[in-house]
Amino acid sequence: MSRDAILGRVREALSVKTDPHVREVVKKSSHSLPVLANGPDGRTQAVKEFLPFVGDSLEDHVAAFKVLSEKLQTEFIVVPTVDSARQALAQLRQAHQWERIGIHDNELVQSCVDQLQVEFLNTSSDYDSHALEKCDVGISGCDALIAQTASALVTNHSAGGRALSVLPPHHVVVADASQMVTTMADGFALIREKHHDNWPSFISFITGPSRTADIERVLVLGAHGPKKLTIIMISA
Amino acid sequence: MSQSTNPTTQFQTDANRVTADDDRRSFLRSSLRGYQTTRTATQERFLNYESARIAAGDAKWEAIENLDIYLAQFADKLEARGATVHWCSDSNEARSAILNIIKEHDAKSVIKSKCMTTEEIHLNDLLEKEGFEVVESDLGEFIVQLREEAPYHFVFPAMHLKKEEINSLFQEKLKSINTNDPEELTMVAREVLREKYLSADIGISGANFGVAETGMISITENEGNARLTTSLPKVHIALMGIEKIIPKLEDLALMLPMLATAGTGQHLTCYNSQLGGPRQDDESDGPLEMHVVLLDNHRTRLLADPEQRDALRCIRCGACLNVCPIFKNVGGHTYGTTYQGPIGSVITPHLRGLKDWKHLSHSSSLCGACSETCPVKIDLHHHLLRNRRDAAGKGQGMLAEKILMFGFTIVMRRPWLYRLAGRLGKVGHVLTKPIHGTRIDPFYAWKKTRDLDDPAKQSFKQYWKSRK
Numbered sequence: 233m234s235r236d237a238i239l240g241r242v243r244e245a246l247s248v249k250t251d252p253h254v255r256e257v258v259k260k261s262s263h264s265l266p267v268l269a270n271g272p273d274g275r276t277q278a279v280k281e282f283l284p285f286v287g288d289s290l291e292d293h294v295a296a297f298k299v300l301s302e303k304l305q306t307e308f309i310v311v312p313t314v315d316s317a318r319q320a321l322a323q324l325r326q327a328h329q330w331e332r333i334g335i336h337d338n339e340l341v342q343s344c345v346d347q348l349q350v351e352f353l354n355t356s357s358d359y360d361s362h363a364l365e366k367c368d369v370g371i372s373g374c375d376a377l378i379a380q381t382a383s384a385l386v387t388n389h390s391a392g393g394r395a396l397s398v399l400p401p402h403h404v405v406v407a408d409a410s411q412m413v414t415t416m417a418d419g420f421a422l423i424r425e426k427h428h429d430n431w432p433s434f435i436s437f438i439t440g441p442s443r444t445a446d447i448e449r450v451l452v453l454g455a456h457g458p459k460k461l462t463i464i465m466i467s468a
Numbered sequence: 469m470s471q472s473t474n475p476t477t478q479f480q481t482d483a484n485r486v487t488a489d490d491d492r493r494s495f496l497r498s499s500l501r502g503y504q505t506t507r508t509a510t511q512e513r514f515l516n517y518e519s520a521r522i523a524a525g526d527a528k529w530e531a532i533e534n535l536d537i538y539l540a541q542f543a544d545k546l547e548a549r550g551a552t553v554h555w556c557s558d559s560n561e562a563r564s565a566i567l568n569i570i571k572e573h574d575a576k577s578v579i580k581s582k583c584m585t586t587e588e589i590h591l592n593d594l595l596e597k598e599g600f601e602v603v604e605s606d607l608g609e610f611i612v613q614l615r616e617e618a619p620y621h622f623v624f625p626a627m628h629l630k631k632e633e634i635n636s637l638f639q640e641k642l643k644s645i646n647t648n649d650p651e652e653l654t655m656v657a658r659e660v661l662r663e664k665y666l667s668a669d670i671g672i673s674g675a676n677f678g679v680a681e682t683g684m685i686s687i688t689e690n691e692g693n694a695r696l697t698t699s700l701p702k703v704h705i706a707l708m709g710i711e712k713i714i715p716k717l718e719d720l721a722l723m724l725p726m727l728a729t730a731g732t733g734q735h736l737t738c739y740n741s742q743l744g745g746p747r748q749d750d751e752s753d754g755p756l757e758m759h760v761v762l763l764d765n766h767r768t769r770l771l772a773d774p775e776q777r778d779a780l781r782c783i784r785c786g787a788c789l790n791v792c793p794i795f796k797n798v799g800g801h802t803y804g805t806t807y808q809g810p811i812g813s814v815i816t817p818h819l820r821g822l823k824d825w826k827h828l829s830h831s832s833s834l835c836g837a838c839s840e841t842c843p844v845k846i847d848l849h850h851h852l853l854r855n856r857r858d859a860a861g862k863g864q865g866m867l868a869e870k871i872l873m874f875g876f877t878i879v880m881r882r883p884w885l886y887r888l889a890g891r892l893g894k895v896g897h898v899l900t901k902p903i904h905g906t907r908i909d910p911f912y913a914w915k916k917t918r919d920l921d922d923p924a925k926q927s928f929k930q931y932w933k934s935r936k
Contacts, residue, residue: 234555235543238710238764242536245772250533254778257847265519270526272716278523279721284513284735300735336752357752361700362666381725381736393753394699398692398739417721424717431682433549433748433758434699436741437724442692443738446608446624448631449502450650455607456658456665457692457739 276417279380286379286414293379293412294465300382304440305453307462308382317344317406317464321371324462325350328402330368336392338373340406344464345371355392364395369402370458375426376419377412377465383439384463385419387432394434403438403458409467475804476827482802483831492628493797499627500790506733507787513735524726525845528781531680531713535771538680538713543762545683549745551758559589562763566591566672566705567598569759573703575600575669579661581687581694582606583674584622584784585707585763588806588819591672603664605693607657614641620800622807623731623786628799661693671701671755675708676783677723678760681716684744685760688727690737698743704755706743709763711771711780717742723783730843731785770818776851779814781844788838788848794831803828810838814851822859829855887929894923 268274268281286296294310301308311317321344324330330350335341337356345352353363355370364370372391374384384405391397397405413419416437423435442457453459473481486492511517531538543553556562570578578600580586592613595602604613608625612618614637619625626634631648638644644656673694675685685706687694698704714723720742728734747754771777789795789809800808805816805828813828829852838848879885897920903909905916926934 234557234561235553237557238555238762238768239536239540241764241768242539242710242771245768245777246533246536248772248774250529250777251774254775254847255529257778257845257850265522266516267519267522270530272718275523275527275716275722276718278520279725282514282516282520282523283722283725285515355752359752361753365662365666383736388751388754393751394695395753398695398699415721416724417718420717420721431549431684431744433745433751433754434741434743435684436695436739437736438739439736440738442690444607444654444691445732446606446611446626447629447634447650447653449499449627450631452651452654454658455654455691455693456605456661456696 279415279417283415284380288414290409290412293414294409294467296379297377297382297412301440301463304382304461306382306440307460309462309464310467311464312466312468314340314343314466317466318347320464321345321348321404324369324404328368332367334364334367334370334392334396334400336372336396338390338392338406340408340466341371341373344406355396361395361399364399367400369404370396370398370400371404371406372397374405374407374411376422377407377463378414378416378419378437379412380415381437381439383416383419383437385416385423386436386438387423387427388434389427389432397436397438398442398457401454401458402460402462403441404462404464405438407463407465409465412465475824478804479798479802479827479831482804483798486799486802487797492799495630496628496799497796500796503733503790507729508733510729510733510735514729520722520726521843521845524722524843525781527714527719527723528783528844530715532711532771532777532780534715535710535713538715539710539762542678542680542683542713543760545681546745546758546760547683549683550748551683551745551760554759554761555764556761557764559763559765562589562707562761562765563591563594565759565761566707567594569703569705570595570600570670573669575703577601577664577668578603578670578672579664579668579697579701580604580609580672581674581689581697582609582625583672583707584619584806585674585709586672587619588765589707589763591707603661603668605661605664605691605697606689607654607691607693610657610661611637614638618801618806620808621786621789622784623789628801665696665700668697668701670703670705671697672705672707673697675706675712675760676727677720678708678713679717679720679742680713682742682744684717684742686720686724686740686742688724688731688737689739689741690732690734692739695739695741698741699754702755703757703759704743704746705759705761707761707763709765709767711767711782726843727783727785730787730841766819770815773818775854776814776818778846779811779818779848779851781846782811782815783844784811785843787841787843791837791841793833793835793837798831810848810852811846814846814848814855817855817859822855822862823864826855826859826864829853829859890927897923
């Protein structure tokens with residue numbers, strides 16, 4: 233069988249140990265550098281200690297998220313209450329003339345859109361992707377906001393499937409301030425805790441609206457995914 | 469780049485042509501300068517980038533040195549989630565595995581997101597020959613597909629093209645409006661491809677990482693095309709090389725920012741998605757089937773090399789191309805390989821044979837810029853030297869080189885002959901001056917692109933004596 237054949241070749245290849253000289257290049261020129269323990273725990277620690285620093289408090293995290301969001305052209309709106317989130321959405325609806333909205337079964341999302349006078353498409357159960365494509369916006373929840381990268385971490389459970397957050401031209405994430413974490417590793421840990429071994433089949437870090445720079449390095453938003461990304465965070 | 473020409477000849481011909489094109493070269497350089505600026509800014513935000521590189525390099529060492537264990541774990545976990553794993557020893561096996569899946573579903577159209585491994589196995593050629601419609605959805609790939617040419621750079625496939633060229637291409641092939649505006653051109657492609665996502669029967673993607681612990685593939689992208697490709701069609705096929713494995717899910721928290729920073733200078737690309745299995749019972753969308761095609765295609769041959777298995781740690785960020793003086797001058801197509809630049813020159817001789825591809829290891833200034841920029845610290849420029857050594861050891865050196873080195877040994881072993889050669893050389897240089905740079909100059913091939921300075925009045929030996 234091919235599996236055995238390939239794994240056999242791998243084992244045979246690895247029976248010769250790596251040349252120590254080559255192996256040490258990774259560490260070379262690094263005598264004065266902090267090096268963490270090898271292994272996954274060391275790597276998770278590396279994300280905190282070597283990657284960009286974003287502070288420890290929620291205020292620091294929100295500030296860092298804001299700075300990166302501006303750079304990414306993510307619209308980051310911080311509101312005090314669910315009620316003000318509702319108002320923010322009403323204003324967005326007005327500004328962008330939304331008529332059809334894709335949503336899913338998420339408490340926060342549902343309570344924020346309950347007063348919008350529009351047509352809804354719920355993607356929490358079987359739905360028609362052509363109908364979703366015709367929606368002006370997809371509004372979803374998330375599992376976490378990542379301060380270090382200004383990302384929204386979603387799974388098909390927290391964001392109404394795989395397509396709601398990528399097919400319509402505008403994606404709105406509604407989140408609570410308690411969902412803010414420091415690093416992507418913290419985000420993975422949250423999902424691990426929530427789902428144990430029953431992983432969702434889809435996890436994604438969404439970091440800004442869809443973009444490309446394939447033509448002469450000119451940044452264009454909305455290559456295939458959403459042209460706009462709005463993250464509404466309720467701080468109270 | 470026809471298959472019939474010898475790769476060495478093709479490299480030389482194309483290199484000569486491209487290096488003579490000053491306009492294209494300066495276009496390439498200015499684009500790579502832009503990359504350098506953004507990357508430097510992003511890298512400076514790190515608390516300690518060097519240490520992060522070491523940790524990232526360690527993650528890939530751990531994966532590669534225990535590849536048998538992690539590969540088996542990866543496949544078992546994926547299968548437990550309802551995905552089918554296909555183990556393919558070479559490109560033929562991978563091509564027929566993919567073709568069979570497509571035929572089983574009676575599929576007509578295939579949408580693809582960026583995957584260099586499919587270029588490696590020439591998948592599009594086969595599928596088109598079999599009568600399927602295959603559409604590349606990454607904008608850069610879409611453009612080079614319309615031009616019927618290979619990607620120029622494995623991260624920036626269309627970086628060699630100017631907006632005017634893309635404009636006329638779109639007008640000709642897509643009957644689009646006349647515009648040189650990159651935004652309008654992008655929107656043309658968006659409209660064309662939207663419909664394709666919704667109607668395609670099969671979505672084919674690559675994988676940037678395979679997480680052993682959880683049995684997931686991770687895909688890094690900016691455009692959202694990979695997300696659409698893996699969400700809408702009923703069947704998702706992912707093709708990945710066996711070296712893409714990393715041990716744990718949390719490792720991605722380090723690898724993904726490193727890949728983005730080195731690859732495009734972004735702190736993180738727009739979408740980083742992990743996919744583990746087809747749509748599950750409690751999920752509302754996603755493909756009904758997920759197939760992961762694992763490809764060896766001589767990667768185990770590279771793994772068997774205790775020095776150069778190092779190169780299997782590559783995460784395909786493309787940074788070594790971006791800083792390489794050779795790439796900047798000869799351009800991507802000249803390599804004639806799926807993987808261009810220093811990493812391509814290192815691995816292609818292993819994947820496709822040293823005899824035909826050893827010339828790539830000579831097209832290097834050995835400046836070490838590639839090793840210095842690599843986010844996982846692959847010893848790239850020394851591997852180029854090792855390839856040269858191996859080629860010479862196997863007697864695959866060029867005849868002229870052998871004769872030259874034979875003569876060199878004779879002279880270097882005899883001080884009197886060395887002194888004589890030095891003096892004759894000086895005289896010879898002066899006497900042959902009138903023919904320098906002309907075709908009758910015996911060193912024409914070397915001198916046509918180089919100036920040879922007049923020799924110093926005093927040799928080092930004379931200087932050393934006079935100094936005392």
